[in-house]
Structure formats: C-alpha cells, structure tokens
Amino acid sequence: MDLLSVSVLLLLCVCCILLALTWGRKEGRGLRLPPGPTPLPILGNFFQLDRKDIVKSLVKMSEVYGPVFTVYLGLRRVVVLCSYKVVKEALVDQAEEFSGRGQIPSFSKEFNEHGVVFAHGDRWRLLRRFSLSTLRNFGMGKRSIEERIQEEARCLVEELHGTEGKPFDPTFIVSRAVSNIICSIVFGNRFEYNDKKFLRLNKLITERVRVTSTPQAALYNIFPEIMEKIPGTHHAGSRCSQAIISFIRERIKMQQASLDPSAPQNYIDCFLVKMEEEKGNACSYFHMDSLVMSTHNLFFAGTETVSTTLRYGILVLMKYHEIAAKVQDEIGRVIGSHRSPTMADRGQMPYTDAVIHEIQRFIDVAPLGAPHAVIRDTNFRGYLLPKGTNIITFLYSVHKDPTQFKNPEMFDPTNFLDEKGEFRRRDGFMPFSAGKRVCLGESLARVEMFLFFTTLLQRFTFQPTCPPEQLDLSPIATGIGNIPPLYKFYAIPR
Template identity: 65%
Template sequence: MELVSASLLLVLCLCCILLASAWKSRDQRGQLPPGPAPLPLLGNFLQLDRTNVIHSLEKLREKYGPVFTVHLGSRRVVVLCGYQAVKEALVDQAEEFSGRGQIPAFSKDFNEHGVVFANGERWRQLRRFSLTTLRNFGMGKRSIEERIQEEAQCLVEELWKTQGAPFDPIFNLSQAISNIICSIVFGNRFDYEDEKFITLNKLIFKRFRFAGLSLAQLYNAFPGILEKIPGPHHVGSKCSQEIISFISERIKLQQATLDLNAPQNFIDCFLAKMEQEKQNPSTEFSMENLVMSTFNLFFAGTETVSTTLRYGFLILLKHPQVQEKIHQEIDAVIGRERAPTVEDRGRMPYTDATLHEIQRFSDILPMSLPHTVTRDTRFRGYLIPEGTYVYPLLSTVHFDLEEHKTPEAFAPERFLTENGCFKKQNAFLPFSAEVRSQLPLQSLSTQGNGPE
C-alpha cells in the first residue's frame, strides 16, 4: 500500500513539474515572437520533420511571419526569415545578436575553445590572432595564391588520370581544399596517396555527413539525455576525436623543430604566441585553443568550399550556355598558357557573377550557425531574453522574392548590370552577415557581398 501511495505521489509531483514548466513557458512567450505552443520537455520537436527541418521552419513562417519562436526540446529559439529580418538583427543590432550558440552534436567536441564556438574575450583574441596571422602569411596575397595555383594544378593532374572515364570527384575536391588548409596550418601539402591524409579526409567527410542526419538533430534537441546513452549518435564525436589526435600529433612534431624567431606557418605562430604569453595568467593562447583553432580551420574550409565546388560542377552541367560564356571569358582574359590570378577577377564579371550565383543557388548553409542575444533585446516590438538562441534562415534570404526576381532560377545575370559589369546583391549571405561570419578560411571561396 505504501509503495502504491509513493508511486501516486511521484506521478503527481511529475505532473505538477510538467504543468509548471508549461505555464512558465506560456508566461515567457507573452513578450517573445509568436510560435506554436510547446509541449513540456519535448518542445515543438514532434511538429518538425527531422529529415527536413528547414522545410518545417519555412511552413511555420507562413503561419507566424518572418520572426517566430520554436522550442527545440527545452531550448527556446527565435527564427529569423527573409533578408530584412536577418539584416535588422545581425547588422543593425549586431552587438546584441553577436553571441555564439552551441550545436551540441558538433560543439561538444570543441568545449567552447577555438574560434567558431567560443564567446567573449576568448573569441575576440583568437579571431584577431587568426586573421592577423593568416594575412601576414599572405592570405589573399601572392603566397597563398601560389599555393592555391599549385594545388589546382595537382588536382587537374589527378583528374587527368581518369583518362576520360566516369568518376566521382567528391573525394578529389575535398582533398584539394584540405591540402590548401594543410599548407597554411602545417606548412606543407600531402600527396593524394598519403595514407594519413586519406584517413584525415575520410574523417572530415564522415563528420560533416553525420551532422546532417536525423540522429544529430535528435542529439541537438536532447543532448543531456542522449549523451548518457550509448549508440550511433556518438559516431560524429568519435570522428572528431580522431581528427583532433591527428592535429595534436602534427603540433608535437612542429614543437620539436620550432624556431621562435622564424615561424613558418599558423601552428608555429600560435606556439610562438604561447611562449610570449606564458607568464600571462589570463591568456587565451593555450594548447587546447591551438588544437581547436586548427580544427576550426578545417571545419570552416574543407567541406564548405568542396561542397560549393561540387554544386558548381553539377549546375554548370545543367546549364551548358553558362559554361560557354565562362569559357569565352577565360580565353579572352587568361588564355590557355597560364594559371588564373586574383587580378583577373576584376576583368571577368560574368565568371564572377556565376560564382556568386552558384553560392546563392546552392545555399549550402541554409540555417547558418546559431547566435545568442547577449542581453535582453527589443526587436520588432518583442522582448528577447538574454541567452535566447537565434537562427537566421539564410535560405530565406537567398530565395527572398522581395530581393531576387525568380529566385528559383539559376541566373548569373542577377549579379550583372545592364552593361555587363559585376554588381553586388544585398541578399547574398552565404556565410551569414555579421562579423562572426567572417571566418578566416572562408575568404578562399568568396568575398562577401552582404552587409558587413
């Protein structure tokens, strides 16, 4: 009898907790943007298609407007749709929306170290150092340009080996981009047949593929529960740990031969900075931040750029008339006797427009990375509490009917004037719009044309 009474009491207490949680959530929603009513603990998880979250959120936009609230598990999220809403938040109120939210299935590997998932002073110091160091080593200048030219030639030679037979270019493209990053952070490229290099790229590929699976979405919604349960949802993190081991091994090798007066690459420069600041108790230049910052460079560059290239090739296959115009411009400006250079870009408006349209149309980062508001923030008449997660839907920017005529069509001409000169489009935000979006290696694939 006592056992039954205890069980009933436990159930009653649980019901009270759930009702209190639901009432608290309802009370908080009075000042938040509108959205579907969440269930206790589950939030709106059951109302979203885990295989196509973007589509689910776009359907909610039709009902609640361009700014609305959803609950992913117990986490409250404000979603921004369309160019105007995204610009007002990330540009006009950049400081308030500058916090970095976490993606549990990814960010647990970084533990808020490195650049991408850090906040506050750590983020500011590491981002400033990364940008300055890469610029000093020629980011956007001749030295990096020569490395890209060298790798492009190696890629072409690798493709020639197929002798015209059908092949899958996915891995070749990933290796080429990864090698450019390796040359910057490690100081050397790898042969495409190098076993360790092949393993590294397979891990990177597998890690990113896992992040898009419904298992990862489930983990992101309920990280506290799933972290304690064994299963395939830990596969992504295991890949990350192997990548981290590879990076750590390389760092140890470079420590052994480091000349503090003549650093040769990104890791050397970071190690020199660690030595310089070793007496500073509040320094952010630690071994963990070095490992994670290096991981971030692979994270920010390899899959984003190689995926863009893959989409580009597929799109050009569907649009042979665009291919023809690009070939004509290449022959007229570059010819066939030399490699292209950065200086050529200004004289190739159609090719430049096509590259931008590929990025807009392919839309490879439709949700961007999550933000958080750094303080209680008034936005469009609502009050968004400090710490609330914010997701800008970049897909709704790139396909915004108010900004793009026939956005579903692939049309490089939208980036050209009537006279055939290149023109910027405001609603072009392949890596978001605010200062946090300007990750160092992303400049290898684009020069942003959205608001800065």
C-alpha cells in the same frame, strides 16, 4: 523497431512521468517573445519539425508566424530570423547584441567553447583577432596565397587527367586540393594526394558534415541530454571529430619539438609562440585546448565549405551545360588556354563571377547559418529576447528572398548581372554570414572558388553519366548543411 524509434519512445515515457511537473512552462512567461507554435512540456515543438528537412519545417512556420518566430527544440528556446531585411537588422544593425555564439549540441560538444568558432566574449574576440592577423601574415588576401592556390589547381588538373576519361566521384579529389590550401597555412605544408593519413582526414571531415545533417543528429540537437546516454549512429560525428583532434594533437607535438620561436612558419607555430609569451598569465586564453580547437576549426572549415561548393557547383554546371559553355567562352576570351587564371582576371569576367556567386546562393551550403546568441537582453522588432537566447539566422530565407533575387528558386546567374551585363553585388548574398561573426576565411574562400572553378573549366568539359535533364540537384541531406548528391562524371580535356 529501429534505434531511432526506441529513442523517441523512451522520450515519450520520460515526458509522461515529468508532464505534471513541467506543465505550464514558466520559461517565457511575462516576456515579449516572438510568436511561434505552442510547445509541449519537455518535447517542445518536436512534432512540428521534420527531422529529415528542418529547412522545410522552418519555412512553413515563417509562413504562419512571420519573419521572427520562436521555436522550442526540446527545452531549448530558439528565435528564428527570416528574410534579408530581418537578418541584416540583427547581424549588421545590432551586430554587438547578436555577436554571441549559439551551440549545436551534436557538433559543438567536443569543443567546450574553445576554439575561435565556438568561443564567447573576450575569448572569442582575442582568438579571432589573433587568427585573422596570423592568416593574413601567411598570405590570406595577398599575392602569395594566390600563387599557392594556382599551384594546387595545377595539381588538381593533373589528378583529373589521371582519370583517363573514365567516370569518377570528385568528392575526395576536390577535397584534398582545397584542404591543401588551409594545410599550408595551418601546418606549413601541403600533402601528396596519395598520402593515406591525409586521405583519411578528408574522409573524416566529409563524414562529419554528412552525419551532422542526418535525422539522428537533428534528434540529438533537440534532446542532447537524453540522446547522449543512448547508443547509436548519432555519436558517429563525435568519433570523427575526435580522430581529427588526435591528428592535430600529434601534429602540434611534432611542431613543438622543432619550433624556432624567432621564425614561426605557420599558424600552429605562431600560437605556440603566443602561448609561451603568456605562460605567466593564469587567465590567458592562449593554451593547448584553444590551440587544438582553433586549429580544428580552421582546418575543418577551410576544407569542407569550399570543397562542397566546388563539387556541388560541378553538378549544377553539368545540369545547366549551356551556362558552363558561356563561362568557358569568357575564359577563352580573357585568359586563353595557355596561362593560369589570376584574380586580376576576375574584373574582366563578369559572367563567370556571376555564375560562381549564383552557385553559392543556389546550393546554399549552410542554410541555417552558424548559430548566434544574444549577449544581453535585447529589444528586437518589438520583442524582448532574453540574454543567451539562441538565434537561427535562417540564411536559406535570405538567399530565397524575392525582394533580393528574381525567381529565387531557379538557378539564374543574371541575379548578379546588371542591364549592361556587368557584375553587380547583392546585399542579400550571405553565404559567409554577416556582421561581427562573419566567416574569418571569407576572403580566402572567394579566391579559392574563383581560381579553382576557372582553372577546371579552362582545362575540362564536365560530362555527366546520364542526360543532363535527368540530374537531380536536390541535396541528399538537409540540416546544418546541404549535402550534395553523390555522382560521377567525365572530365573531358579541352
């Protein structure tokens, strides 16, 4: 019997002991909660959830209970919002009410609500405002960051030339290139691709995301109080985070020693200066724990989301090689082969822009979206959601909404093209979420994806190690994120 089975058996034993004490759950009585499957005491809706594919379970429930329904993850009540219209009503039309941050036990326990991503209330507002301002001061949304990404893209091209026509796994080559962009903002420098510490950090980030989307992590998210006390692989993600945090603490200590308060060079420097300014304020949110966790949030998110999109996108473009060829034709007409792509080119490249947007929609890197919570008792679509209720904004249902996208299960760049072949925006495009909690690195990610994709397709043709029709695009794990299959390919110089 494996550890997971033993864990479930222990849970059932606990339930039998406590069943009589908890029967007739008081939680939710008298409230106008959304409908949902009947929960069992302690177990909640455990048996209605496929831990290997939570997304599929939620889709089935929405078909039965509608676009707003309640599900119990163990003792924790969660309201799930499905479809573009419903998610937009919550995150945009009632943005303030839904601006709280829900928790992911398997991912957020080490943060203790510190850091810009997992903070609440005034702490979140102040940290977000500071982080946005600082990121912009160091180039986000400006020409300087574009030039930095262009230079990193050239380094990535040289790295791919170094494969000498042999098949290779792109995971860590791509991850290091993307990570260097956020590193230059957060730490003030890029790392060489052969830097052992840098490679280890990128492996830790990739492993952290993979572990978070495993069935073991899903079990932890449902029964955190019990699973925390049981040894097993569900603790591997936390160990990855602790190793990343140790590196960040070491880096902060190094930068403290060389800090010039009159000329901060990066995000950490700016935060240290802010800490010094507020050292007399006992209630300040600018302290060492906030710095460590905010740096972790930015470094982690700034590395994984874009790098996953790039390597998943390469796989998609090898599967649909005729679409990749049309992108390369447009690159040839607009940019040519001798200069680097720029963001000014994007307006003249509607097909390329549409393909990049469709890749993001189709692969759906974060199908559940980041968890939200209502900050006060909230009336929503005829229901009353009590303060603190956790909310899943089911972005998968937004990106697969047939009212927003034709044939949403298919990869089709024309979703983002009008009748004249010009690029058109779609309200249902929400890979960065929406509203007050929209990803603060969205503008940076958009520039990275356009410049990296166009540079790679300008310089190389991607060739799979098997016939394109045999490529499987199904994620190898689906949970908090969609994890792309492992694969190798040939980068053929053009």
